[in-house]
Amino acid sequence: MKAKNYFFAIVFMVFVALLAGCGTAGNEKSEGAKETQSNSEKAVETSGENMTLEVGVMPAVDSAPIFLADQKGYFEELGPDVNVQLYTNAMNRQSALQSGELDGAMTDVIALVNNVENGFDIKVTTSTDASFPFLINKDFDENKKDIKVGMMEVSVSNYLADRSLEPYNVQKVYINEIPARLEMIAKGQLDMAVIPEPMASQGELNGLKKELIENMDEFSPDVMVFTGKAIGEKAEALKLFHQAYNKAVDEIVKDDSEARDILIQTLDLKPEIKENIIMPEYQHARVPSEEFLQSVMKWNEEVIGKKVNVSYEELVDGSFIQ
Numbered sequence: 001m002k003a004k005n006y007f008f009a010i011v012f013m014v015f016v017a018l019l020a021g022c023g024t025a026g027n028e029k030s031e032g033a034k035e036t037q038s039n040s041e042k043a044v045e046t047s048g049e050n051m052t053l054e055v056g057v058m059p060a061v062d063s064a065p066i067f068l069a070d071q072k073g074y075f076e077e078l079g080p081d082v083n084v085q086l087y088t089n090a091m092n093r094q095s096a097l098q099s100g101e102l103d104g105a106m107t108d109v110i111a112l113v114n115n116v117e118n119g120f121d122i123k124v125t126t127s128t129d130a131s132f133p134f135l136i137n138k139d140f141d142e143n144k145k146d147i148k149v150g151m152m153e154v155s156v157s158n159y160l161a162d163r164s165l166e167p168y169n170v171q172k173v174y175i176n177e178i179p180a181r182l183e184m185i186a187k188g189q190l191d192m193a194v195i196p197e198p199m200a201s202q203g204e205l206n207g208l209k210k211e212l213i214e215n216m217d218e219f220s221p222d223v224m225v226f227t228g229k230a231i232g233e234k235a236e237a238l239k240l241f242h243q244a245y246n247k248a249v250d251e252i253v254k255d256d257s258e259a260r261d262i263l264i265q266t267l268d269l270k271p272e273i274k275e276n277i278i279m280p281e282y283q284h285a286r287v288p289s290e291e292f293l294q295s296v297m298k299w300n301e302e303v304i305g306k307k308v309n310v311s312y313e314e315l316v317d318g319s320f321i322q
Contacts, residue, residue, distance in 0.1 A: 051237045052081045053230070056093045056105035059086065059178065059267045060196035061279055062128035062222050063106065064259040065248035067266050072251075074244035080237040082244075086266070090152060091176050097122070097227065103234065104226035108156035109288065109296045112225055116310045121228035123317040126242060126285035130222045131197035131278040132160055136209040137185050140192065145169055150181040150193030156221040157194035159299060164213050182208075198263050201273040212278055219288040220280070221296070231317055242285040242320045249282045287318040 057063040066084055069075055075082040085102070087093035094111070096102045098120060106128060115122055146169045151157035153174040161170065173190060175181050181193040182203045194213070195203060204210040215221075226238060252259045260274045290312040297308045 050234050051079055051240075052083070053104065053234065053237050053241060054083050054085065054102045055241075056085050056087050056096055056102045058090065058093065058106050058196070059088055059199055060106070060130060060222070061198060061263065061277065062130045062196075062220075063266075064252060064256075064263055064279075065245050065282060066106075067262045068251060068259050069244040069248040071262060072248070074247050075241065078240040078244050078247075080240045080244070082241060088178055089176050090155065097225075100227075100229070102227075103230035104224060104238075107223060107225055108159075108221050109223055109293060110155055110159055110221070110300055112223060112315060113293070113297055113300050113308055113310060114154050114304070116314055117308055122225040123228070123231060124223045124287055124315060125226050125231075125238060125317055125320050126224050126245070127219050127283075127288050128222045128224055129280035129282045130156075130215075130220045131200075131212065131280050132156070132194055132215075133197065133200040133210045133212045133278065134164070134192045135182065135185055135195045135200055135203045136192040136211060137188055137190070138207050138209060139188065140209070144191070147171065147191040148173055148189070150175045150184060150190045152176055154300075154303070158303065159221060159296070160194050160213050162299065162303075163216075182206075197279070198267065198269060198273060198277040201276045201278070202269050204276060205270055205273050217292060217295075219286075219292045223288065226317075235320075238320045246284045249284055252279075252282050285321040287316045287321065 055066065057066055070082060070084050085096075087096070090107070090111070093102075093105050093107070097105045104125070109124075112122065112124060145167075147165075148171045149161055149165065150173050151161055153172075158172065161172070173184075175184065175193075178195060178199050181190065181195060182199070184190045185193055185203070185208055186206065200210050231238065256279050260277055260279070263269070263277065264271055264274060293312060293315060297310075301308050
């Protein structure tokens with residue numbers, strides 16, 4: 001009888017030990033699951049807050065690497081969730097940037113300098129690569145000296161016109177919308193206008209003459225800027241954005257045929273212009289030099305008639321291309 005009781009006592013102790021072990025294992029698994037879930041939630045939270053970028057671009061060849069990176073999934077592959085928005089009116093793009101609808105946008109160094117001078121917190125993160133032809137009315141008299149030229153007032157079009165039309169007496173007509181400039185040239189209301197590619201080739205197809213403005217500077221006057229808020233809160237997304245941009249540039253340098261197709265498709269242009277588009281020499285993300293920006297600021301001071309008091313460091317952030 002004692003032996004039987006002893007046997008049951010041992011069995012009972014073993015059973016209790018097994019239950020305790022199972023409970024401990026269950027608790028360990030539960031704690032591990034909680035930790036994994038917590039880490040996952042943190043990753044989702046970080047991704048949702050920092051990896052989304054709203055980017056505004058213009059109907060220009062500068063946009064080709066961004067369009068290509070978007071359509072081929074380079075942004076998604078590297079991480080950032082990039083929403084690319086197209087603007088045909090630079091003032092609308094500027095309003096969207098200033099109101100916080102956009103994290104960054106394609107603009108030019110003249111607009112950049114004036115924005116920073118007026119207290120808007122944006123910085124260049126890379127130059128872009130552009131082609132800027134003049135589109136000329138088909139009946140334009142080459143011997144004519146007094147001409148009407150369409151452009152934006154504080155913009156690269158004004159800058160390039162001053163650098164390229166010295167032999168003429170230029171009456172500047174300020175028109176923000178590119179399609180409106182094209183229409184006015186065609187109707188003879190303007191003699192010419194600075195129009196970025198590929199819109200210039202579209203105008204050429206419609207009977208206007210196209211003449212390329214040679215860029216004698218080391219850098220293009222066009223840039224990508226991002227707000228101080230985006231730079232402060234979305235640094236990783238910006239870094240990966242520029243990596244995707246560089247990957248797209250590598251593709252275009254090898255063969256620009258697909259980039260030409262994407263420009264025509266995205267900008268709703270006629271396929272006949274494909275081989276006539278003057279494509280720039282695309283380069284990896286890089287920031288303009290201090291010397292270049294100083295020369296632009298000097299021109300800008302002459303145009304607006306006052307001293308520009310901004311430093312190179314206030315205009316440029318090169319941390320995303322290193």
